[in-house]
Amino acid sequence: xxxxxxxxxxxxxxxxxxxxxxxxxxxxxxxxxxxxxxxxxxxxxxxxxxxxxxxxxxxxxxxxxxxxxxxxxxxxxxxxxxxxxxxxxxxxxxxxxxxxxxxxxxxxxxxxxxxxxxxxxxxxxxxxxxxxxxxxxxxxxxxxxxxxxxxxxxxxxxxxxxxxxxxxxxxxxxxxxxxxxxxxxxxxxxxxxxxxxxxxxxxxxxxxxxxxxxxxxxxxxxxxxxxxxxxxxxxxxxxxxxxxxxxxxxxxxxxxxxxxxxxxxxxxxxxxxxxxxxxxxxxxxxxxxxxxxxxxxxxxxxxxxxxxxxxxxxxxxxxxxxxxxxxxxxxxxxxxxxxxxxxxxxxxxxxxxxxxxxxxxxxxxxxxxxxxxx
Amino acid sequence: xxxxxxxxxxxxxxxxxxxxxxxxxxxxxxxxxxxxxxxxxxxxxxxxxxxxxxxxxxxxxxxxxxxxxxxxxxxxxxxxxxxxxxxxxxxxxxxxxxxxxxxxxxxxxxxxxxxxxxxxxxxxxxxxxxxxxxxxxxxxxxxxxxxxxxxxxxxxxxxxxxxxxxxxxxxxxxxxxxxxxxxxxxxxxxxxxxxxxxxxxxxxxxxxxxxxxxxxxxxxxxxxxxxxxxxxxxxxxxxxxxxxxxxxxxxxxxxxxxxxxxxxxxxxxxxxxxxxxxxxxxxxxxxxxxxxxxxxxxxxxxxxxxxxxxxxxxxxxxxxxxxxxxxxxxxxxxxxxxxxxxxxxxxxxxxxxxxxxxxxxxxxxxxxxxxxxx
Numbered sequence: 162x163x164x165x166x167x168x169x170x171x172x173x174x175x176x177x178x179x180x181x182x183x184x185x186x187x188x189x190x191x192x193x194x195x196x197x198x199x200x201x202x203x204x205x206x207x208x209x210x211x212x213x214x215x216x217x218x219x220x221x222x223x224x225x226x227x228x229x230x231x232x233x234x235x236x237x238x239x240x241x242x243x244x245x246x247x248x249x250x251x252x253x254x255x256x257x258x259x260x261x262x263x264x265x266x267x268x269x270x271x272x273x274x275x276x277x278x279x280x281x282x283x284x285x286x287x288x289x290x291x292x293x294x295x296x297x298x299x300x301x302x303x304x305x306x307x308x309x310x311x312x313x314x315x316x317x318x319x320x321x322x323x324x325x326x327x328x329x330x331x332x333x334x335x336x337x338x339x340x341x342x343x344x345x346x347x348x349x350x351x352x353x354x355x356x357x358x359x360x361x362x363x364x365x366x367x368x369x370x371x372x373x374x375x376x377x378x379x380x381x382x383x384x385x386x387x388x389x390x391x392x393x394x395x396x397x398x399x400x401x402x403x404x405x406x407x408x409x410x411x412x413x414x415x416x417x418x419x420x421x422x423x424x425x426x427x428x429x430x431x432x433x434x435x436x437x438x439x440x441x442x443x444x445x446x447x448x449x450x451x452x453x454x455x456x457x458x459x460x461x462x463x464x465x466x467x468x469x470x471x472x473x474x475x476x477x478x479x480x481x482x483x484x485x486x487x488x489x490x491x492x493x494x495x496x497x498x499x500x501x502x503x504x505x506x507x508x509x510x511x512x513x514x515x516x517x518x519x520x521x522x523x524x525x526x527x528x529x530x531x532x533x534x535x
Numbered sequence: 536x537x538x539x540x541x542x543x544x545x546x547x548x549x550x551x552x553x554x555x556x557x558x559x560x561x562x563x564x565x566x567x568x569x570x571x572x573x574x575x576x577x578x579x580x581x582x583x584x585x586x587x588x589x590x591x592x593x594x595x596x597x598x599x600x601x602x603x604x605x606x607x608x609x610x611x612x613x614x615x616x617x618x619x620x621x622x623x624x625x626x627x628x629x630x631x632x633x634x635x636x637x638x639x640x641x642x643x644x645x646x647x648x649x650x651x652x653x654x655x656x657x658x659x660x661x662x663x664x665x666x667x668x669x670x671x672x673x674x675x676x677x678x679x680x681x682x683x684x685x686x687x688x689x690x691x692x693x694x695x696x697x698x699x700x701x702x703x704x705x706x707x708x709x710x711x712x713x714x715x716x717x718x719x720x721x722x723x724x725x726x727x728x729x730x731x732x733x734x735x736x737x738x739x740x741x742x743x744x745x746x747x748x749x750x751x752x753x754x755x756x757x758x759x760x761x762x763x764x765x766x767x768x769x770x771x772x773x774x775x776x777x778x779x780x781x782x783x784x785x786x787x788x789x790x791x792x793x794x795x796x797x798x799x800x801x802x803x804x805x806x807x808x809x810x811x812x813x814x815x816x817x818x819x820x821x822x823x824x825x826x827x828x829x830x831x832x833x834x835x836x837x838x839x840x841x842x843x844x845x846x847x848x849x850x851x852x853x854x855x856x857x858x859x860x861x862x863x864x865x866x867x868x869x870x871x872x873x874x875x876x877x878x879x880x881x882x883x884x885x886x887x888x889x890x891x892x893x894x895x896x897x898x899x900x901x902x903x904x905x906x907x908x909x
Binding site: 288289294304307308315316317320321323324325326327328329330331340342343344345348349351384387390391392393394395396397398399402403404432433434474475477478479480481482483486 | 663682697704770773857
């Protein structure tokens with residue numbers, strides 16, 4: 162295993178940020194709302210949110226050459242629509258402003274708000290939400306459970322990244338409570354799900370050309386009984402569509418250069434449109450915590466299909482990605498399982514507090530939290 | 536079969552509209568763009584588009600008491616968000632303005648534009664697109680083809696309206712050309728689909744509370760070879776996500792009161808959340824035309840599951856419908872089949888011009904047209 166390289170410089174004059182996972186090497190984007198104010202784009206620095214429109218208004222972002230309105234909020238979509246060159250310019254300016262000894266500190270200080278004084282909001286208006294099934298270990302485990310009579314891995318699985326569309330309107334930001342869904346649990350049975358599960362995933366947020374802007378941690382809550390009864394032949398629907406939670410801070414791909422590692426071997430070799438001259442996986446350590454106890458640990462580098470492959474597949478038929486589309490990996494289940502059904506000792510109870518979190522070395526991917534309510 | 540009642544009064548002073556299917560009894564909503572202008576909401580009257588913001592600006596819609604911006608465009612979503620009372624008020628005012636002998640005719644005349652002078656645009660920004668599988672005849676025919684070894688109808692089919700999420704970002708307005716998609720056609724085979732099909736559907740557009748605002752005709756273009764190889768276990772993905780076309784004029788539910796008929800018998804009786812004190816189906820005659828020849832005729836009243844049942848099911852788990860969500864029936868295949876795979880004499884070729892159209896008696900549902908390109 163390649164060691165995760167530490168970011169070139171995480172140091173910043175913002176107190177407490179360096180080495181916290183949210184130092185100058187990270188600078189993830191989100192949306193926050195001050196009391197009584199609408200949501201606005203921000204960057205997280207340590208335990209502070211840096212309000213981007215306030216910086217723009219103060220004139221210190223002019224070098225980034227963003228069009229008017231790009232940071233006006235309430236979501237990141239206008240920024241996502243600008244594409245990688247604009248993202249890099251803005252990131253460069255922000256890194257300069259936050260560097261030790263930087264000029265223009267007064268304007269930045271005015272735009273910094275303690276996280277405790279803002280509400281975290283959904284960072285993007287999700288256009289379409291695609292969820293894949295890219296973990297070999299997860300697909301094998303679920304196939305065994307859902308189709309005990311057959312081969313757990315279906316014939317197509319090693320030839321294409323199997324995926325489906327989820328419900329974009331049900332994507333919620335970390336901290337949103339999750340109500341136990343009602344539904345058909347089997348033939349003639351209706352009520353609250355008895356098999357409420359979590360799914361540990363990583364999700365890529367895209368720009369308008371389908372480029373990856375950054376990553377969030379995803380909890381694709383699942384009602385296994387509803388899913389098992391409904392899913393044939395058109396796939397998961399109500400067993401998933403009640404809630405999908407994402408972490409509030411989108412970590413830019415540019416912050417993760419040091420965490421790119423060679424992907425897992427693929428056999429058979431995929432078709433040309435799924436080959437990449439410079440393939441990469443993300444060495445992202447992830448963990449599942451329920452009621453304060455870590456239940457499992459997984460790593461995104463174990464995914465069989467890479468994010469570039471997932472995106473290439475999703476658009477090979479001519480479908481366009483839009484700014485703010487969310488492409489999630491599906492449950493990541495290696496080395497440890499990414500769902501309770503795979504752990505095999507029970508499902509979520511009302512009141513359970515679930516936290517999924519991740520880190521690429523010294524760069525935190527943050528966390529996605531949610532508590533189950535009746 | 537109940538006779539379709541004719542609308543109380545289709546008469547209007549707008550020349551040529553009465554009896555055209557788009558008279559005063561219909562008044563469907565869409566979005567149009569004049570040359571060099573942004574898209575704006577409009578109502579179709581005969582062969583004219585009536586620009587709603589122009590009416591609002593002229594002060595003749597004040598009785599509808601709409602909030603500012605409701606008709607500002609470029610899509611109908613702000614109007615959809617207002618809910619059924621506002622929709623009824625606006626429709627009432629429009630019907631008064633268009634009645635024979637109506638006052639305020641000068642303002643209306645100024646807001647009328649011939650359809651030939653505007654471009655039809657997507658009427659709604661689709662939040663989520665859900666597609667069902669509600670036709671017994673279609674589910675049986677496709678089950679037989681996709682699973683020749685088993686029971687064509689899976690055990691869940693008569694107990695819940697099977698459905699899945701499609702790609703909202705690929706929904707396009709009538710007239711948009713459809714590029715033949717590339718993809719994996721089977722094991723190790725990649726190229727343009729050899730089995731490009733159409734699907735004749737009806738779609739409900741909702742308000743924010745999940746109420747049905749109106750209906751569009753839907754062509755859920757499908758690549759059968761891609762779909763067959765990819766669809767297990769998570770359902771259709773790239774075989775559908777390249778394009779879904781909808782008619783440009785959303786016919787309000789209020790215009791279709793005369794077309795409500797008792798739905799088809801259901802056996803077994805569905806669970807309580809799927810029962811309705813006053814169930815209804817839509818007596819909507821639909822047809823499939825390819826290159827000017829009508830290939831098949833179907834009627835939406837043959838659907839096994841009703842639209843209220845589809846909506847009740849889609850939201851029973853707590854998922855919220857948003858203004859502009861699209862809930863489509865799935866292919867309607869009775870009395871005639873609603874797809875070419877069911878007709879059995881070949882798929883679409885490059886250059887084929889497909890038109891799906893519908894009518895509820897004297898109220899036209901309009902048409903959705905699309906030509907296949909290489």
